[in-house]
Amino acid sequence: MPLPVRPPRGYRSEIDIKLSPDPAGPYAGAMPTIYEVASLAGVSPATVSRVINGLPVSGAYAERVRAAATKLNFTPNPTARRLRRRSSQVLALIIPTIENPFFTSLARGVEDVAQGAGYSLVLCDSDERHDKESTYLDVALAEHMAGVVLVPATNHPRLARLLERRTPVVSVDRSIRGTEVDSVLLDNREVARSATERLYARGFRRVGCITGPRETETAQQRADGWREVFSRHHPRTDPERYLRHADFRVAGGRDAMASLLTTRRRPDAVVVTNNSMTVGALETLQRERISPAEMGLACLGDLPYSVLQRAGVEVLPLPARSLGAAAARLLLDRIGGAEGPAQRIVLPIGGGPAIPDR
Amino acid sequence: MPLPVRPPRGYRSEIDIKLSPDPAGPYAGAMPTIYEVASLAGVSPATVSRVINGLPVSGAYAERVRAAATKLNFTPNPTARRLRRRSSQVLALIIPTIENPFFTSLARGVEDVAQGAGYSLVLCDSDERHDKESTYLDVALAEHMAGVVLVPATNHPRLARLLERRTPVVSVDRSIRGTEVDSVLLDNREVARSATERLYARGFRRVGCITGPRETETAQQRADGWREVFSRHHPRTDPERYLRHADFRVAGGRDAMASLLTTRRRPDAVVVTNNSMTVGALETLQRERISPAEMGLACLGDLPYSVLQRAGVEVLPLPARSLGAAAARLLLDRIGGAEGPAQRIVLPIGGGPAIPDR
DNA sequence: AGCTTCGCAGGAATCGATTTCTCGGTCAAG
DNA sequence: CTTGACCGAGAAATCGATTCCTGCGAAGCT
Incomplete structure (x- = not known):
């Protein structure tokens, strides 16, 4: 069974052919990598990757990989994955102030949906300031976030670069003029x-x-x-x-x-x-x-x-939580590839479900 | 002036020797990389990196690099940087509920300090649940977050793996038994x-x-x-x-x-x-x-x-914001390499500065 | 003048995963 | 029995930045 090209991290193989753990090294306590899993399972890293991502791999190999991954308690490094895939499982939520309960409820709504779909949420407080908002939008861009739920602090948030990169953006509570962006609003x-x-x-x-x-x-x-x-x-x-x-x-x-x-x-x-x-x-x-x-x-x-x-x-009462949930669902749809012109959802105010559940 | 080994992304150089932009390619609108900056400045990517990170580079080169970076509006890709450095400029803040204003004030305190020091903040709501708390701690680990400010939902948060990796953790408002962790508490x-x-x-x-x-x-x-x-x-x-x-x-x-x-x-x-x-x-x-x-x-x-x-x-009134600020400062100290036994800071309740300003 | 030292830039390895390419092997059709 | 299509796993390139190492050239010393 050939070993992976690169020796697993924390092992040395330059002079000794025999690979041995290096517990005193700087990597003590580090997380296992795909190479270690591959080595333990006796397959190539590519195969491990395929198993993890549900791509077709013959049964016997898949089983060995799964066993090894479980044994090492392996979790793919999201940073490496993000670098390669150029996208992440993280959403940004930008609100004007965390200290108004309306927006914290809205945040809960977004979080519920995001969480349920396996996405993490980064909550950002723009403090109603255009400059802070822009900074956070830049962060979202640089971090390759999967999408952004935005309560715009101004009429003209700086979305251009984000949209150029086709990062989905949904505005909530307030709409954005002159830009084609999905929005979820109140009547x-x-x-x-x-x-x-x-x-x-x-x-x-x-x-x-x-x-x-x-x-x-x-x-x-x-x-x-x-x-x-x-x-x-x-x-x-x-x-x-x-x-x-x-x-x-x-x-x-x-x-x-x-x-x-x-x-x-x-x-x-x-x-x-x-x-x-x-x-x-x-x-x-x-x-x-x-x-x-x-x-x-x-x-x-x-x-x-x-x-x-x-x-x-x-x-x-205003349906803040539903507003957040609806925005998150819309965003996830777009992330999932939904095409079509920008939607504009107006929630009923009397309570009731925000948009039909699926 | 030698070109970088890898052709800049979005350029093809296999058959044509002449490098030409490929605007129809899948990378339209992508952010510039360090290779593009290097190529424009006529230096190696290593040099660009040094300039960006303030390592010694001779004046003329530094100037050329800075000009190129400005012209291309270059921002280093935080994902790539994080992968290489195995650390990020992101802090996690885990609170039991976002809907209690006490914790949102605390969050503001953390954010103020984090922001001021150039760190981003990821806000996580554990909902007072041990399982959600553990999940977020795992995320912090996997994401290589620089540190964690934690309002523990239980007496025994699962910090072991985080601490093994020497990620600084500060507990706020509630202390943690049996684990050596800095804490900022009220009297x-x-x-x-x-x-x-x-x-x-x-x-x-x-x-x-x-x-x-x-x-x-x-x-x-x-x-x-x-x-x-x-x-x-x-x-x-x-x-x-x-x-x-x-x-x-x-x-x-x-x-x-x-x-x-x-x-x-x-x-x-x-x-x-x-x-x-x-x-x-x-x-x-x-x-x-x-x-x-x-x-x-x-x-x-x-x-x-x-x-x-x-x-x-x-x-x-309880000094929630000061609590958060003090915790963040302590955390940043640890991230900065401060050694020594776990500290236990108890804030005065009458107001006044949390800990001496520096 | 010759030799060491030092500073600084470039080359290449590296972080950890994904994905394209390649190739050996199997099976079916001719 | 031979040949071509196809399946699936390994090898290697790739994402974008950092950093170790090498080597060049200038400066300092005897």
Whole structure:
């Protein structure tokens, strides 16, 4: 039985023909390689590789290889494999902040699916910054990641190089303009509409809105949904008087609410378009000793531990986990070779399955 | 000027001597390699490597290489580098759940430091499960990660193989028994003591305690701190009557509080040893319509957005971010080759710098 | 001037797996 | 019985960077 060309690592064969382990060497405790498995099984490394990857190998050989691999507790070195294959079993997930539970839920959704399909996940926090986002996209490229799930921090993430290399990218929660990329989104307009309706249904007379930055798509869509219902109730009032743009953070919500309170004929209820800003809005209300009856609040998105509910806030949970799961499934499809134009999946907001299970 | 031995990828040189780009080939859009840089600079790949890694190279050559690298926008392929060097610039952070803000803050702390030192971070969620934790540890091993920051899900994480390979591991928040591993911990006993004292200071007469699982070290230590103060106030009472073990989750806190309420001569205040259980405890109290004055609560750890504070809970914030940062610094020291016995860093709870800055 | 030393760049081996190519052997058809 | 197709395993190239080793040339020393 011929030995592999290269002596297995940790063995010396230059002068001694007899191969002997070198336990004092720098490789003590290292993982076995395919060469060691091949040598133990009395086959070539190529055959071991074939067995591992399920390529046709005659039964007897396959059995010997499997036995040897088990005995040595062999795991293929993912780095070597990645170098050769030019691809890996790793996905990147880039979120704007790990500290908002909405995104951690989304991350769970992605992870569940990735995990189930044998992929690892690298979680990256772009901190809502274009530069950090770009850096992580470069990392994904350099690391030959199999795909990227991206919650874009800006309207124009730097995807060009990634797409050139045909690395699948799926955007979640926010879409990307001008680039053909799959996306999984919420029906933001509908959620906002529904939140506004609920406040009117509860008897409030004039419902204002606090939304996110002007240039952010989700913020606009949610404001649009509110505006639609508002205008129906107050056809002769300019809705913009009752709309505030903030930054999707606690402090922004705080200030926006303070500003709304000073409005002439101020609103008696407010739709706040994300969870963090609602916390800020609540803070202002509590500071001003304004009760939930005097000023109704609706919040798009949830905060765990029912904080908001307890304060009398009308909460419209968003399916963050489903969003992540759907994005991951779409990404895996593309990685699996699915062709066709970029898809745009809009999740129903009422709960229910994200996309049909397979 | 001799050409490199291997023709650069994407070029053919078998029949034509003239090297010409092959834009239709499968490598369109691929990243440049060190061979291409070498060829453009008219030097050997070895020299390019030296320049990139800051090894001594004469000025003129170095300049040519740098120019070529810049022109081609060259980034060394981390996979190839990792294979050769048998190590990477990636850290793993394994936390029990991404959905507890305590751990996301901790993650931020780790990330800040890692990022600053040029390391990437892979965030893994063990879901408090031994098997998932083991899997991630195996991944860290196989991926040649530079080090691991671990919040152990169990008392005996399977670190053996990682340590054999001399991969540095730092445990955070919870320590590991019987294994020589650096750890960064909180003074759990002191935090609990302090929380208990505060409730007595506020005038409560009998302070009970809800802590985590019996076999969890942090749960024990925190219970010990409470027990110490309790026994000082009630020398002739068996503290165990006023102690409940739950599971560190919301439901556990809910049930434990319900159980405490039925105690003969029930407590008029309770120290709850983590944030999630406090939410559960609050739920029970609100369901029973028991006011904050009737039943005081203290919580070890924070929940963002001041939920707890608003409910009259005495909150003792824990320095999660510092914990993560300190762990990361310790890990980077070890990666940098720091020798010596395993360290055990206990952070002060009052805030202030985690460990002296350098 | 001759010899050693030293610095520095190139050649080639190397990391560990995958994959193409090659070739010996088997079987079927002529 | 010979020849061609085919199957399957081994040999070797390959992925892209690092690093050991060799050797050239310049500088220093006697």
